[in-house]
Amino acid sequence: MHNIYQFSNQVISKEWLLDQGLRLLYIDDNFIVDNDIVALFDIKDQGLAYGNSLVVHDTKGVFIVERTTKQLMNEFHQSNRVGFMVSRILSSYFKFKHFLPLVHGNVGYMPLTGGSRSNADWIGLHYVAGFSQVDQIAKFESTQGFNIEFDFPKGNLSTRVHDVSVMAEYFVSSAQIYLRSMNLKVTVANSGSILTAFSTCICPSHQKIPQKYQEVEQGVDHLVDSIFLKMCRGELGYRETVIIYKQKISKTKRNY
């Protein structure tokens, strides 16, 4: 029952779930967010007696929770430790202007509207095998083989998916190079998703993806700089504070 395949051959959309699909849904307010969320539908303003989000989950099926999609997305730090922090820095590094996605390695959640500051619908691109944009609808085919649709009032879906993929590829490439320094190898668990489909692209953003260790170091430096600036900006002499902190970190790396 609590399985995504309860909707065999049915295109999953908010309208359908709230109409014919509603009787098949269940409530799970103990749900803790994880990477197996396929999609989130914002239903805050739908006038329902209960629930603010619909969760489409790989193993748990489709269910209703009282928390809003914004609250759910902001809980991701509980499972990945960093929440939106790295995504925000990565997005500004690439100068992407769209609504902020949540990227963590080969996990990529893209908001269809609104972004992280308001309630939005979200799609997990690591569960997407293909997509198309028809009028103002975004259509996705999941890696499990079902179809899911969202309202997509504005923007170029292909560009949006590409840009989330760039961020994921940057993250994955950095992790792979870094782990090589530990004599480890890391591979993408589900390489058939759209997050790896743009890997042969040669646009300026894709050319920024690290290929060697020094580039990963630069990325980490940028990350540390951004965090320090966020922490200290506005304080008197914050530039000096940042320099002192960084010198202290450098010292701890040395063997005296």
Ligand SMILES: [Zn+2]
């Ligand atoms: Zn590209």
